Each structure stands twice: as C-alpha cells, then as structure tokens.
Amino acid sequence: MKKRKKEIILITVFVIIFLIFLSFPKSLSPPTMPTPSQSPSPKYFFSSLLDKTPQTTLIAVGDIMLGRYCNVQMLQNKDFKYPFLKTADFISSADITFGNLEAPIVENCPTTETGMIFCSRPESVEGLKHAGFDILSIANNHILNYGQKGLDQTKSLLAQNNIFPSANDLIVKKTNNINFGFLSFDLLTYPNSPVLKKIKDSVSKVDILIVSLHWGNEYQKKPAEWQKTLAHQAVDAGAKIIIGHHPHVTQPAEKYNNGLVLYSLGNFVFDQPWSEETKKGEIAKIIFEGKEINKFDSYEINKFDSAEIKSYELFPIYIQNYCQPELLQ
Numbered sequence: 001m002k003k004r005k006k007e008i009i010l011i012t013v014f015v016i017i018f019l020i021f022l023s024f025p026k027s028l029s030p031p032t033m034p035t036p037s038q039s040p041s042p043k044y045f046f047s048s049l050l051d052k053t054p055q056t057t058l059i060a061v062g063d064i065m066l067g068r069y070c071n072v073q074m075l076q077n078k079d080f081k082y083p084f085l086k087t088a089d090f091i092s093s094a095d096i097t098f099g100n101l102e103a104p105i106v107e108n109c110p111t112t113e114t115g116m117i118f119c120s121r122p123e124s125v126e127g128l129k130h131a132g133f134d135i136l137s138i139a140n141n142h143i144l145n146y147g148q149k150g151l152d153q154t155k156s157l158l159a160q161n162n163i164f165p166s167a168n169d170l171i172v173k174k175t176n177n178i179n180f181g182f183l184s185f186d187l188l189t190y191p192n193s194p195v196l197k198k199i200k201d202s203v204s205k206v207d208i209l210i211v212s213l214h215w216g217n218e219y220q221k222k223p224a225e226w227q228k229t230l231a232h233q234a235v236d237a238g239a240k241i242i243i244g245h246h247p248h249v250t251q252p253a254e255k256y257n258n259g260l261v262l263y264s265l266g267n268f269v270f271d272q273p274w275s276e277e278t279k280k281g282e283i284a285k286i287i288f289e290g291k292e293i294n295k296f297d298s299y300e301i302n303k304f305d306s307a308e309i310k311s312y313e314l315f316p317i318y319i320q321n322y323c324q325p326e327l328l329q
Helices: 002-022 041-048 068-078 123-132 146-159 195-207 225-237
Strands: 055-064 095-100 135-137 163-167 171-175 178-186 209-212 243-245 250-256 259-265 265-269 279-291 304-320 324-327
Touching: 002 171, 041 135, 055 178, 055 243, 055 259, 068 123, 068 171, 095 178, 123 146, 135 178, 146 163, 163 171, 163 178, 195 225, 209 225, 225 243, 225 250, 243 324, 250 279, 259 279, 259 304, 265 279, 265 304, 265 324
Parallel strands: 055 095, 055 265, 095 135, 135 163, 178 209, 209 243, 243 259
Antiparallel strands: 055 279, 171 178, 250 259, 279 304, 304 324
16 A cells, blocks of 8 residues: 555656746747758848958159259258158158159269250269159150150169169059059150050059150140140040140149049149249059959958049148249148
8 A cells, every 4th residue: 555655656756847947938949940941142241342442542643853953952951852852741642653853863963953965973873762752754855855865874773772764664553452554755855745645555464554644735734636636535545644845834733534534733743933833743642442252152352353543632742942842731
C-alpha cells in the first residue's frame, strides 16, 4: 500500500513539473534570426562610402615671368621665394596647381631691369616649388628667348623639381583616381598648331582634359571672335577647361556646354607696373567631382568612371613691388 502511494505521489509531482514547464513564456525560448525576403545588396552595405565622392581642386594662375625687374627684387630681398610669399599658402592648397611660365630658366641669366629678352636664374625654381606648382605651360612666345639650349635647361630643371613642363604633347597627372590631361599651345608663334586634332587624339586617354592657349591681343579686355569660335570647338572636341594667357590683362570667363573657358587670367608674377590693369590678375579655383561606378558584382567600391566640374571661382589679385601678387579677398 505504501509502495502504491509513493508511486502516485511521484507521478503527481512529475505531472506538476511538466505542466509548469509548458507554462513558461515563449520569450525564454532560444532567439531566432528573421529570414530576410532577399539578400541585402552591396549598395546597402557601402552606401556611406559611395556618398563620399572625392573632390579634386585645380588652381590656375596667369603669366609668370621671374626675370627682369622681378629678378632684381628677388636678389635685393635675398629670397627667391619672394614673388610667392603672399599667395603660396592658397595656391599650394590645391590638388593640382597650374600656371604659364613666361621666361626660360637658364644658367648665367644676366641681371637687368629692361629689355624684352626674358630669363630667370636657376634659383628661381625655389619659388615655383614653394608655391606648389605641379604643371607649368612652356608654350609661349618668350620661352625660346635663349634658344633651344635655354628651353632644354628649363625643362630639365623643372623635371628635377617634380614640376611637369607642358607643351604640345599630352601630360597626364592622376589625382584621386582621376586622370587629368594637359595640353598647351603657343598660337602666337605657331598660329597653325593642330589644337583640335590634338584634343581629339587625347580626350579618350584621360578623364579631364585641360588646354592652355597662349593667344589673343595684348592689353585687350575682351577676346576676339576667332578665340571664342576656337574655344567652343575645343570644348565640343572634348576639352573640359580652356585656360588663356598672354593678354596681360584679365578677360571674361564663359561656361559653354559642359566646359569652362577662361579667356585670360591676366598677369600673376610680372613686372608691368605702368598700368592698373597689368597689375591685376585672377586665380581660378575649379572643383571637380567624381562619378561612381555601379559595378557592385565586381566589388568596385569607391572607384569612378568620370569627373565633372562641380564649381569654380575667380579670386582677384593685385601685384605689388613689381612682382609680388596678393589676394584682394
């Protein structure tokens, strides 16, 4: 009898424990992950990266002539960085800094305050480096003032200091995964230069093509009609930016289709104090923005297939002491 009673008690306890276990809330069950309706795409995972398209800044300046009275000023101040002391911080802040070098850099350059045969001393490259120049056009009507030997010396010295000399042949500089191409032409000495052909031959090799043109009439505030026609044809052929030099005064900027034409940036470093207009110039700051590649299957994240002009701004400068520009704003 006692044995039977114990069995009944055990069975009862077991039933009670089993009932208690069944009464536990579902939240005590092991958690399960919801099953998504479809796998998330790479765009979802990397969207924060793709929103940050890189911006690249180009700064371009006008004519740079480090000879004649500018050379005298550098010697008197015992500083070959003197012409750039008030602008170097600004222009060197760009990813790419470009200008037009209007005189050869040669050994034994004579010290003079007059004349139209220009040159500067080898030490003057210190100022160009200090200002952060990456590329300098040498396609102008004074670069051969000391003949082919002077030109060769100039090109060699620039290259030694990591500054690319730009003329008729394409120069490519890759920045932020964007290939920037530069072509420069002297249309005063060589009016029949094959500008459009060179542009068409080069445009497929780069993402952004920038063309420097030494052209037009000195001291004229507006470009001639032939310049406007050529500029438009150049943009239609694939150039993104046209940068004009030689008039020694500023001329208007023009947005045309998807391109930008800077007809003349005026002087940047030049000893022409005899008029207010020749002491003025402009610094162009152009910002480019890349475009994403949407090839997620290849995981090509943060790569770009092209770039466009996002914005541009012109900063006026005024030349003091024959050769030292300073920003007016």
